[in-house]
Amino acid sequence: MATLSQVEIDAFLAEPHIARIATVRPDGRPHIAPMWFWWDGTSMYMETPPTSVKANNLRANPNCAIAVDITQGGLRFKAVILEGRAELIDDPEYAHATARRIYTKYLGEEGVQSPTPAQMINNPHVIIKLTPTRVITNDETRTGLAPIP
Known part of the structure; x- marks a missing residue:
């Protein structure tokens, strides 16, 4: 199992991948949701x-835990998993600015100006x-394994 360096983690998480956040419902059942970040x-x-x-x-x-991963087919995949205790920030100005920053990552400056x-x-x-207390990484994209047909 090949791990990622901090520089590689930062580069990977700068890309517009979809994250999945896992939280726990009050009755103990898990809840997972795809998210921009x-x-x-x-x-x-x-x-x-x-x-x-x-x-x-x-x-x-x-x-909670957050997983961001990609696959290139077969056993060629890359993943960053973050675990820890989340903080909820409800300051309206901060929330608006942060939401805009997130949307801009995925849509670009021009895209965030579209009506929707x-x-x-x-x-x-x-x-x-x-702010994760545990980070788990894996990068099998460099192994040269062929995709499974």
């Missing part, structure tokens, strides 16, 4: 409506901030 080299940020399932779950239990993204950015948000 922004990584600052130390923490991961995601935006969500204040009354979303994931926000409510994190208020009750801040423990512009409206979504202006909706109320809470920011999920995870």
Whole structure:
């Protein structure tokens, strides 16, 4: 199993991949949701409506895990998994600025000015901030393994 260096983690998380956040419902069942994100080299940020399932779950239990991964077919994949306790930030100005930064990562400056993204950015948000206590990485994209037909 090949691991990623911090420089490789930062480069990978700068790309517009989809993350999946896993939270725990009050009855103990898991909840997983695909999310856009922004990584600052130390923490991961995601935006969500204040009354979303994931926000409510994190208020009750801040423990979560986030997986970002890609596959190139067969056994050729790359993954970064972050674990820890999330912080919810509900300051409206901070949430708006962070949501815009996240949307810009995926849509570009011009894209966030389109009507639908512009409206979504202006909706109320809470920011999920995870500064991981554990980071797990794997990079099997360099192994030269052929995709499984």
